[in-house]
Amino acid sequence: MSALLGLLLLAAAPGEDVPVAVLQQSVARGERIEASDIVVEPRPEATARAALRMDDVVGMEATRNLNAGTLLRRGDVMKPQLVRRGEPVTARIVTGALVITAAGRALGGGAQGDPVRIVVTATNRTLDGFVDGSGSVRVTAP
Structure with missing residues (x-):
């Protein structure tokens, strides 16, 4: 769908409305954006140039409160x-084959990495x- 969206953006004549991904419902800061939160709507080409593709948005986290539309x-x-x-984390201290965990x-x-x-x-x-997973940090001993 995003490839089609990209092609439609390129094929639109200047000044025409082009289909872009916009929020269908409000998303709070820190929440993940799911495919069901997004709908494709026509918007002016000048506005659509700065828009992210649907593939670039799904699974990402909102940096601020975002309103519908x-x-x-x-x-x-x-x-x-x-x-x-x-927040609490589990530290995994790794030296070769030895792994020590600590709170x-x-x-x-x-984010990951x-x-x-x-x-x-x-x-x-x-x-x-380095972030190794949810609540997990990998520390490599010298």
């Missing part, structure tokens, strides 16, 4: 945050790692 742009969405600042708290947020700093609860030590 909103034409989605790059700043409106981000990769889903799997670790959030202040901790995130000092920042991040993003760098994040955590504090290990038991030692109060700060470690740097």
Whole structure:
């Protein structure tokens, strides 16, 4: 569907309305955008140039509260945050074949593969790692 949408955007004459993906219902900040949240509507070509494709939006997280009818742009969405600042995390400290897990708290947020700093609860030590999954941070020991 998004390939068709892209072709329609390119084929439209200047000044004509083109079909674009817009929110069908409001989405709160931090919620994931699903395919059922989006509908295709005609919009002026000048407005449609900044619009994201449906494939670029589905599964992403809203960066702010978005109202129904909103034409989605790059700043409106981000990769889903799997670790959030202040929330508990499981630190997986990896050295070769040895894996040690420890409870901790995130000092920042991040999506899959993003760098994040955590504090290990038991030692109060700060470690740097990478988001490995929901509430999980992988720390590679030197």
